Amino acid sequence: MRYCINCCIHLLPNDLHRECFRCRGPDHHSQKCPVCKGEDKIPLYTDSRQMKWLAVLEVRTDHCESWNGFFCLRKGKLCSLMFGLIIMTLVMVSYILTGAKHGLLLIPSPFHYGAFASNPSLMDNESLSDMKDHYQPSKMNISYVKDYPSIKLIIDTITSKIEFITRQRPDLEELRKQEPHMFSVIPNKFLPNSKNPCWYEEYRGNTTTDPYATNSYALYSKRFRIIFDYLRKVFWNHLYHYKDKHYRLRCLPHFYIIGQPKCGTTDLYDRLRLHPDVRFSAIKEPHWWTRKRFGIIRLRDGFHDRYPVEDYLDLFDLAAHQIQSVLQSDAVKERGKRNNIIIGEASASTMWDNNAWIFFYDNSTEGEPPFLIQDFIHAFQPNAKLIIMLRDPVERLYSDYLYFASANKSAEDFHEKVAESLQLFENCVLDYSLRACVYNNTLNNAMPVRLQVGLYVVYLLDWLTVFNKDQILVLRLEDHASNIRYTMHMVFQFLDLGPLSEKQEALITKSPASNTRRPEDRSLGPMLPTTKAILRDFYRPFNTKLAQVLFDDAFLWKRT
16 A cells, blocks of 8 residues: 555555645646546545545554654663663662772772761750760771771870869769659668668568569560569568568668679679579669669660669569578577678679760769769668679770671671771760760760770779779689689679688589670671771770779780
């Protein structure tokens, strides 16, 4: 079939022209045209049959069909080509960014930052609770060796701002105003015939009353419900009955293992509880003084109901039952002997974690906390004993990272997190005191790794403002690992514990170590040498001060 090239009307099979009657030019006249016959029509012939133009429903040209198809084909290829180029570009960008982050690029990354710029200074009226935006970690890709000079400048700035200033200790009346309920529950005197601080408290319930019905530890943790189920069963049998009244024995710990995390506190706890005269709370780490009494389970999850002091005291009921059995024995009643069983508590956050203060206590001068954990412990237990286990802060930080990091753990990732944390810490000390930065909740949450936990001397000096030096025993994990028997004897002597048989001592000192590094973490290997050098520089002035305070150069950790 052939069509007119001008108007696309079908031509007759025998038409030798390329144009129809309509398109024959200005000479064509409908009156004279033998086909039009005087009518203004446009004839159409299909298969030798004449048809009216309006009867044609769809007319296309072979010429246009071929060219339209060609252009559609070219358009499709062009779109495919553009899509492919976009995908290739995205892949290349992803490769550059990911490779630069992990040091995998074969050529230097164009996104590498060679220096760490400090954030602008805080405005004068900005409070510590508003510092979240100020202490945002910057995005950086670390060239681990080349960036050492830049990081060293940050450390030099921090070192120049270090100043150990003795804090002002609050008086007792100020503490009472802050925690009136706690002071109404805990007495200021304890039973004279017990080595452990205990007292009798009247119990007003009856045999059908559940004494642990509202205990937050029992309500919010399935792990401890078995313990509380047992306590419910034996509770009534351990009440002391006097003049138609019922009394329960309440106890606080005689000693606290207060820190630090990843320094061997779990191993010390496991060995100490094997001593026949030592008992511990039903939960190894209640974290009551630092977190639970403020309603903190995890600070990033916000606040829950505050755990009252009664919930904390319930954790010592198992030990209190045993102490009461001793107090009610004939040996104590008739011969005037005293109970020698002591209770311990081993929350490794007690020494350093004062992050919640800013949410509950009024701000003080220079953004420093007006009250610390030790202020309240000393108010109730001025004779308490404190045990601190420390290790090389450089190794502690890497162990802490391996234990708490959830994904993408590597020596390179650790290096980046250290660099970011150092920059954030620098930003803080430029505007605030060392103590304000160490106890700054916003900064501590922003830092990818917990640098501040290794600043041992800052915390120790604050504890020494309220407790005497002879009430605090400071140990090194390195010494404990090399000679367990020696360190355990130091602890026994410090706590004034009775002698042990050879069998008992062997059980305590020869047990395998607790809470060692997990196999999957060991496979990651040590930290990068550059990272270790950076952290050595950072912790050096703090270790120097610690060695001076303790009169022991072993706390310089020069050989580790």
